[in-house]
Amino acid sequence: MKKLFRWLALPPLGLLLAAGAVLGTHEWAVAQASRRVADIAYKPTTAPGFDAVSNQLDVYQPKKPAAPRPVVLFIHGGSWSSGSKDDFLYKAIGRRLARQGFVGVVISYRLAPGVLVPAQADDCAAALAWTVQHAAEYGGNPQRIILMGHSAGGGLAALLATGSDTLVSKYGLGPRAAHAVLLDDPAGLDMLDYLTRMEYPNDEQYLVPFSRDPAVWRQASALYHMRAGAPPYSLYIGGNTYPGIMKSAVKFRERLAALGQPPKYVVQPGKKHVPMVLQLLWPGNELYKELHRLAQ
Template identity: 30%
Template sequence: MQFVALASGLLFASSLTLTFADAAWAASREGTQTARAAPARTLAKQTISYGRDKLQTLDFHAAKNVRGPAPLVMFVHGGGWSKGSKDNATGKDKAPHYTGEGYNFATINYRLVPNARVEQQAQDVADALKALLDRAGQLGIDKSRVVLLGHSAGAHLVALVGTDPRYLRAAGLTEQDIAGVIPIDGAAYNVPEQMKSARGPWLGNMFTKAFGTDPARQRELSPTFHTARPNAPAFLILHVQRTDGISQSNALADALRKAGTEVTVKSFPGKGLKGHMTINRSLGDPDYAATKAVDDWLTRIFR
């Protein structure tokens, strides 16, 4: 396997982009947050570079109505490993919801296929987390309470980082720097199996561009094959009603349980591409069922 990692000693430049749109979100929740202390942070959003490539950036949204360090939820977008960005694939509800719940929220960009390999994308996830944890004091992050959240290709990447320790170690971190991982409707946890079941030339070509034709490399990029310890301490695996998403989610969960890792699987309505997109776009909407499932899990993990 060709394993590409960014040097953990890389000096990260950062640029700050401030917006005060979050103030409206905080105001809308003021009545439900009276039991909490007044907010300690005034910057609504910061854009931080965690590497030299233009895509190695993230947006950080500070927790609302809390004083002192708050937990961090870091989101990794999907897009078939070759498309998407934090700006068009995060969904409109996540940042206001999670910051309103008293959590810091970050959403990252990462380098895309074919200009980068999937190994580099997983390293980008780990390096983005390292950049945030290195700034924990100034950003108000509780380093002991961090969860990775990812959708589709992003679900695969957070699951890979949470099961294969090489990416975190290359960034100067370990699995103990993550309290949990939430993969959302991924279906490439077992890459060889996914590629066998891919229907139509479009899907087949997408997977081939991402994972190549070497079975050994495909296995190395499969979270299911890395579930022997060490893993992130806990997983919440979400899926809608897609055949491959169901089978791959359950197989990953079985492998994690066999290794003694805590795992919960939650199933939600929705079929095909529409269901696959809905669970991402709607997460954070208080009326959407998956939002409560994630909220309850985060409350327990962050307790």
């Protein structure tokens, strides 16, 4: 426990490296409970802008046979400009999803400055369509797909499940292609307001993935696309997360409530932004319990 508290004092990069160093000795045992099918292209190679590295996903299957299992499609964070399914942390999360009894689908997507956030959302929609079409081949239940994302990945997951099918209909999906959504300290739910205000240091960095066009800020903000009929949402927010994330999460909660679909909304006391995803390295935490509840 003392070692864990020392981790929480580290900056994000140091924290991730420390997690890798300590957990590395345990990963072999965790991996034995799952099977990873890596580097599956979720878009046709002929698709406009197709990237042979970024437009890929990995599937993590439990080794023990069972009836079709619920599926968790996990979208990583990284300020829309970094991160990959091949990062240690996201591989570890995939293995742990399988150990929890899910079929885990962990995706990469194109990053800024190569593309803007709407193109990243399109990648995620294509990955969701692939999952709906192919989950059964990997032992998954396409009727029980839970979208999950942390940070920027949370904002992208929210865009896919707003109840408005304009993003996913391109891939032949309806607005409830996902059974449920779990947002883990999501960023970008209301970038129109965030970038209009520019209240915090270094906010200009987000003009790279979102451009300087307010129309793009709105297009890439799930808050402005919410409609009745969205799948059920669960929002988990760090009690010590960034103020912008807390503020937009409250607005998102209020918008869902106004539509008659109040989400489950949990503030985890004392947690900062990075520990909100690092907790997935340990079994028994609240997020896994919530995934099991949503899978019902």
